[in-house]
Amino acid sequence: MADVxxxxxxxxxxxxxxxxxxxxxxxxxxxxxxxxxxxxALDAVRRGEVSAALVPVENSVGGGVDSTIDxxxxxxxxxxxxxxxxxxxxAFAVPPGATREQVRRVAAHPQAEAQCRRWIAENLPEAExxxxxxxxxxxxxxxxxxxxxxxxxxxALAAERYGLKILDDDxxxxxxxxxxxxxxxRPGPPMPRTGADKTSLVAWIGEDHPGxxxxxxxxxxxxGINLTWIESRPAGGKLGRYCFSxxxxxxxxxxxxxxxxMGLRRICAAVRFLGSYPRADGAEPTTxxxxxxxxxxxxxxxxxxxxxxxxxxxxxxx
Amino acid sequence: MADVxxxxxxxxxxxxxxxxxxxxxxxxxxxxxxxxxxxxALDAVRRGEVSAALVPVENSVGGGVDSTIDxxxxxxxxxxxxxxxxxxxxAFAVPPGATREQVRRVAAHPQAEAQCRRWIAENLPEAExxxxxxxxxxxxxxxxxxxxxxxxxxxALAAERYGLKILDDDxxxxxxxxxxxxxxxRPGPPMPRTGADKTSLVAWIGEDHPGxxxxxxxxxxxxGINLTWIESRPAGGKLGRYCFSxxxxxxxxxxxxxxxxMGLRRICAAVRFLGSYPRADGAEPTTxxxxxxxxxxxxxxxxxxxxxxxxxxxxxxx
Numbered sequence: 001m002a003d004v005x006x007x008x009x010x011x012x013x014x015x016x017x018x019x020x021x022x023x024x025x026x027x028x029x030x031x032x033x034x035x036x037x038x039x040x041a042l043d044a045v046r047r048g049e050v051s052a053a054l055v056p057v058e059n060s061v062g063g064g065v066d067s068t069i070d071x072x073x074x075x076x077x078x079x080x081x082x083x084x085x086x087x088x089x090x091a092f093a094v095p096p097g098a099t100r101e102q103v104r105r106v107a108a109h110p111q112a113e114a115q116c117r118r119w120i121a122e123n124l125p126e127a128e129x130x131x132x133x134x135x136x137x138x139x140x141x142x143x144x145x146x147x148x149x150x151x152x153x154x155x156a157l158a159a160e161r162y163g164l165k166i167l168d169d170d171x172x173x174x175x176x177x178x179x180x181x182x183x184x185x186r187p188g189p190p191m192p193r194t195g196a197d198k199t200s201l202v203a204w205i206g207e208d209h210p211g212x213x214x215x216x217x218x219x220x221x222x223x224g225i226n227l228t229w230i231e232s233r234p235a236g237g238k239l240g241r242y243c244f245s246x247x248x249x250x251x252x253x254x255x256x257x258x259x260x261x262m263g264l265r266r267i268c269a270a271v272r273f274l275g276s277y278p279r280a281d282g283a284e285p286t287t288x289x290x291x292x293x294x295x296x297x298x299x300x301x302x303x304x305x306x307x308x309x310x311x312x313x314x315x316x317x318x
Numbered sequence: 319m320a321d322v323x324x325x326x327x328x329x330x331x332x333x334x335x336x337x338x339x340x341x342x343x344x345x346x347x348x349x350x351x352x353x354x355x356x357x358x359a360l361d362a363v364r365r366g367e368v369s370a371a372l373v374p375v376e377n378s379v380g381g382g383v384d385s386t387i388d389x390x391x392x393x394x395x396x397x398x399x400x401x402x403x404x405x406x407x408x409a410f411a412v413p414p415g416a417t418r419e420q421v422r423r424v425a426a427h428p429q430a431e432a433q434c435r436r437w438i439a440e441n442l443p444e445a446e447x448x449x450x451x452x453x454x455x456x457x458x459x460x461x462x463x464x465x466x467x468x469x470x471x472x473x474a475l476a477a478e479r480y481g482l483k484i485l486d487d488d489x490x491x492x493x494x495x496x497x498x499x500x501x502x503x504r505p506g507p508p509m510p511r512t513g514a515d516k517t518s519l520v521a522w523i524g525e526d527h528p529g530x531x532x533x534x535x536x537x538x539x540x541x542g543i544n545l546t547w548i549e550s551r552p553a554g555g556k557l558g559r560y561c562f563s564x565x566x567x568x569x570x571x572x573x574x575x576x577x578x579x580m581g582l583r584r585i586c587a588a589v590r591f592l593g594s595y596p597r598a599d600g601a602e603p604t605t606x607x608x609x610x611x612x613x614x615x616x617x618x619x620x621x622x623x624x625x626x627x628x629x630x631x632x633x634x635x636x
Contacts, residue, residue: 077629189627215540222533222540222581252625259577261624262617263540266608273624290584299580306579306591307570309507311395 005030007183008041008053014136014158020084020181021054038067039075045184046076052185054084060178062111064231068182069245072274073202073233080200080275081191082183090116090135090172092123093164094151095143100167103127107138108153116153119171127151139164180280190252190276196284197251198228199276201261204235204243206269213244219263220248223256224288249285251276255296256287323348325501326359326371332454332476338402338499339372356385357393363502364394370503372402378496380429382549386500387563390592391520391551398518398593399509400501408434408453408490410441411482412469413461418485421445425456426471434471437489445469457482498598508570508594514602515569516546517594519579522553522561524587531562537581538566541574542606567603569594573614574605 007027010017011034018034021027033050035041041053057068072078090112094103105128106120113120113129120129130147132138135154139162142152152164159166191197205212220227229247250257252273264271289295305312325345328335329352336352339345351368353359359371375386390396408430412421423446424438431438431447438447448465450456453472457480460470470482477484509515523530538545547565568575570591582589607613623630 187629190625218536218540222536252621258621258625262614262621265617265620266613267606288585295584296580299583302583303570303576303580307508307576311505 006033006050007031008033008035008044008050010038010041010055011035012134012136012140014139014155014161015134016086016088016155016157016179017054017056017181018136019155019157020056020086020179021183023084023086024054024082024183038065038071042071042075042078042184045078045186048186052081052183054181054183056179057182058180058229059088059111060176061115061174064245066233069231069233072182072184072200073235073243073245073272077187077272078184078274079187079190080182080277081185082277083198083280084181084183085280086179086181088115088172088177088179089156089170090153091156091159091166092119092151092153092168092171093139093142093159093166095145096163096165098150098165103151105130105147105149106151106153107132107141107149109133109135109138112138112153115172115174115177118173119168120153123168123171129153136161191278193251193253193276194278196279196282197249197254197276198247198279199250199252199257199261200245200247200274201264202243202245202272202274203264203268204270205241215267216244216246216264219260219267223260224291225250225256225260226285249279255293256291259296324351324368325349326351326353326362326368328356328359328373329353330452330454330458332457332473332479333452334404334406334473334475334497335372335374335499337473337475338374338404338497339501341402341404342372342400342501356383356389360389360393360396360502363396363504366504370399370501372499372501374497375500376498376547377406377429378494379433379492382563384551387549387551390500390502390518391553391561391563391590395505395590396502396592397505397508398500398595399503400595401516401598402499402501403598404497404499406433406490406495406497407474407488408471409474409477409484410437410469410471410486410489411457411460411477411484413463414481414483416468416483421469423448423465423467424469424471425450425459425467427451427453427456430456430471433490433492433495436491437486438471441486441489447471454479509596511569511571511594512596514597514600515567515572515594516565516597517568517570517575517579518563518565518592519582520561520563520590520592521582521586522588523559533585534562534564534582537578537585541578542609543568543574543578544603567597573611574609577614 009021013034038055044050045053055068056065058064107130109132136158138152139154139158142149143162226249231245232242235241235243327339331352356373362368363371373386374383376382425448427450454476456470457472457476460467461480544567549563550560553559553561
């Protein structure tokens with residue numbers, strides 16, 4: 001049994017994290033272990049108890065997950081090897097045998113309540129919403145009748161896991177809420193380049209000067225690299241000091257990404273590389289003229305010849 | 319005698335170009351040959367009749383010398399090996415024996431007249447100014463009495479060369495007019511790096527898109543390279559199409575300059591390298607943090623280790 005791979009996820013059982021982890025082909029037949037927090041799931045990776053951990057990093061409605069972002073920037077180094085996108089839908093579920101008319105107290109994670117606010121107002125105007133620690137907790141509380149709860153707003157997976165009966169599905173107000181998850185492992189060689197990759201990093205700006213963020217962004221822009229995500233977080237416990245968590249298109253093996261990383265390394269106080277990995281949406285980068293690996297190689301050969309004093313007369317009128 | 323070096327300059331004898339060429343230590347004992355135009359002086363280099371030619375490229379009052387700029391961008395390739403700065407002062411001179419009171423017609427190159435306008439108005443309110451082809455021509459015309467000329471506004475060197483007597487020196491209106499000259503030779507290995515160098519190039523922008531100049535400038539700015547000169551000239555005989563003649567601080571052997579050149583090579587329709595050479599003013603470049611050769615080498619080694627999967631845990635809090 002020692003060779004069955006083990007994965008951690010943000011628990012308890014039945015969370016969207018578990019659903020996201022189960023969506024990966026490599027977890028088929030593996031042991032999936034719930035952890036009560038992002039930090040404990042990642043510590044399990046660091047200690048070698050699991051080969052990787054899946055945690056949420058961003059939601060299309062709620063924004064960035066600060067605990068994950070801060071662990072990646074300030075905790076002991078981990079590398080991203082995968083990202084997973086999951087449509088997060090909510091369901092209204094009750095214990096078997098219960099009916100819609102009996103519902104007085106509904107368990108819901110505050111994020112779930114926020115995303116189903118309109119549905120709740122229209123369908124359960126009289127009910128009291130009781131906060132739960134996670135979607136899975138909400139289902140568990142409704143299933144056990146704790147605190148006189150008689151229903152839950154939760155994920156379909158959690159409802160099923162805790163034996164609830166789904167009365168309404170897809171009750172969230174926004175049509176298409178998506179959560180992005182990261183699969184994290186101990187640092188090592190980057191994932192192979194697929195042609196549709198992302199690279200993640202954290203950049204600290206040392207001196208507090210006005211143009212610093214523009215300088216960081218210019219390192220990407222000048223090489224035609226699109227950013228897919230940027231989020232600033234306080235750094236070093238001081239107001240006015242920030243680090244930037246950045247995702248960009250491309251792979252560290254790409255010439256343009258490598259040169260941008262070197263540029264950041266030169267101008268930033270510190271840069272932490274968090275990995276290059278396949279994009280979950282499979283989108284290939286839109287690259288500007290002059291930024292392919294072949295363009296970089298041709299330019300390097302041109303410079304080498306100029307420095308060596310080898311002169312190729314060439315057409316100057318384009 | 320075959321091994322005596324020969325240099326061309328923009329003639330006739332007695333021009334500021336000759337004075338600038340004579341200021342270079344390597345021309346001591348050499349044969350200096352005047353040519354009637356920038357183009358003929360440069361063709362003498364191209365044909366191998368002289369080892370190098372000195373021509374003006376820019377004046378602090380009159381601006382760029384278009385014939386030189388266009389020869390460098392569109393003529394057969396030459397490399398810059400030296401620049402020379404010369405304070406250009408003008409003198410008021412007459413043939414020996416003549417007096418100030420007799421002056422009725424004064425020869426002057428139009429540029430010289432423009433730079434001495436105030437002095438002429440105050441000191442020769444009654445005199446007629448007759449245009450000459452060069453400062454040396456003005457002196458020659460006054461010396462020979464051509465067209466009843468009885469004085470010249472010219473350079474001190476030309477006055478002396480044509481036997482005129484200087485009545486007033488430094489008569490130009492602006493205190494400190496400077497002309498910049500270039501010494502051009504056939505293309506080959508760049509001059510050795512001195513630590514106070516300039517690099518010259520011409521960049522053509524292919525597609526006519528609004529942000530093109532900004533893209534070109536950003537290739538320098540992102541690597542902390544100051545430009546010392548930029549001039550746009552029409553390209554390809556079409557309105558709205560330009561090439562840019564650019565001088566920047568630094569040497570092609572500098573990592574930051576090399577990377578900027580490669581960037582231009584990638585994004586521009588064409589780039590012509592015109593040479594790296596010592597700055598005439600000896601000013602060392604002001605470099606921003608993170609742009610030294612050592613910074614580039616350190617960043618390249620960091621990237622190499624990341625790509626190889628070698629992880630150095632390092633302090634992230636700067």
